[in-house]
Amino acid sequence: MNNRERAMNILHFRSADRMPAVHFGYWRELLYEWAEQGKISRALADAWHDSNEADRELDRLIGWDFNWATTVGCRNGLSPAFEQTVLEVFPDGTRRVQTHNGVIERIKPGIVSIPSEDDYLLKDREAFETLFKPKMLYYPERVNVEYFRRFNEERDPDRPIGLSVGSVLGRIRDMTTLAGMSYLLYDEDEELFADIVDTYAEMQYQCVKAVLETGAKFDFAHYWEDICFKSGPLLSPDTFEALCGKHYRKRNELLHSYGIDIISLDCDGVVGKLLPTWVSSGVNTMFPIEIGVWGDQFAAAREKYGRQVLGVGGMDKTAFRRDRAAVDGELARLQTLADLGGFIPCPDHRLMPGSDFELVRYYAEKVKEIQIHSQTI
């Protein structure tokens, strides 16, 4: 049984010979720490990216089976994106930069945190119609048809590969900033905001359709949203449903019609209140289940939605900054989630600086021993 079969079997409540050791990548600062400690080479740290060759080399060194964020896709964002432009440089080296999304960010040298947002371009109907809408429309060159026609023959047969199906709201929020989204939705032009969501979603739908029409086969589909935080969703569930529900349904129906029944969604934070929209539309695999902020929500979600909800994630990555006992504790807790079936443990986000290389290796070895009990099959 290979890793692809293991993962797909578990997510379909079928038997598997063992649990795969799955991860979600690293903060680059951690890789630099490991390089300084002599655990990995600096070149590997520099080259790492989700599911690239450096990622696979790290998998071999650590003992991981694969990175869940192994996806392929097309140009389903703003295209062409805005040119990244430095607008101003301050004496301390801080730069004001206009990003690919048309947001003005303040970037300080030596600070790896999310940059602070100073301003944004997508403020009104005129900006949308003239600057953004032309970049949000579908055109055939967004999809590399030749690549996808060869995909089935050339893909790695050992690991699950997902089709990146984009984002319904998260990328829009990235263009307007959270404040800008709020102003448009609640004070300035609700209709415009809905138009933006509809335009972007339709382009992404057409992209997914064009990829699937090539005959390429995928193990799962994967959304990115990041629309929740510590206290729950960044906007009301009713508003989210009204704006986004129809788009998830349309896109997921298309995926289902091509036989894709594992639809995963990457959203940080406390996601429970948005599950009604996601689950009812066909999104069924929550990732990365940030245990650090949302507790044992996977078990609660399973209790509420039954086997309509699957999970990849839920391992408290902070254990890697503590000790073996903490990792053992996590493994014991993850066994209880694995007992529910349809669940693959994975660190609940990028591994962060301070994570102990040997503890990560220990976890990658031991997680493969998590039992897949017959009652879950």
Add this chain to the structure above:
Amino acid sequence: MSILNEISVNLQNGKSKIVKALVQQALDEGVKPADILNLGLLDGMNVIGEKFKQNEVYVPEVLVAARAMNMGMQILKPHLAEEGVTAKGRVCIGTVQGDLHDIGKNLVRMMMEGKGLEVVDLGTDVSAETFVQTAKEQDCRVICCSALLTTTMGVMEEVVKAAEAAGIRDRVKIMVGGAPVTEEFCRKIGADGYTVDAASAADMAVAYCKGE
């Protein structure tokens, strides 16, 4: 509906231009600036804060309400100063050194302003020394530290130690918050207060400013 009630309701709905116009109208009609502040603007923010605590409204509603309050305050502030109306207390707030994330910090600031506190916003990437120096120089009763990252939350302990070293620990309360911060962490580093949401943080800061 009285004009003060109208101000409150429109603020709750995030209608910034209407709030601004209503505040001007109230002033023109001779309503006392303190009443416009307390019974109009702060009343509206209070309702939003309570609803936020109960998860009846979400971050966008808070952001638009706060913007509406700021628009109203632009008109009202000179009149409050003329009447000698003062804030309920002064606090300083910032995102700790090494961290540039400011949404959570801004939410807390807005909620605190909505409770009638004067907030000195130090921005992001703020050193422990800057927090303490500001509190000392501007007589802040509360220092509020925000962090998004597990890698930067350690700076909060430096703030506590810097306040002790500066000899102001007995007259300043230190509040901590942000995604990775917990009550346990707050106790561990010797800070005074942690709350689960921005609205509760504002309540706590008001209580600290009252000396409770």
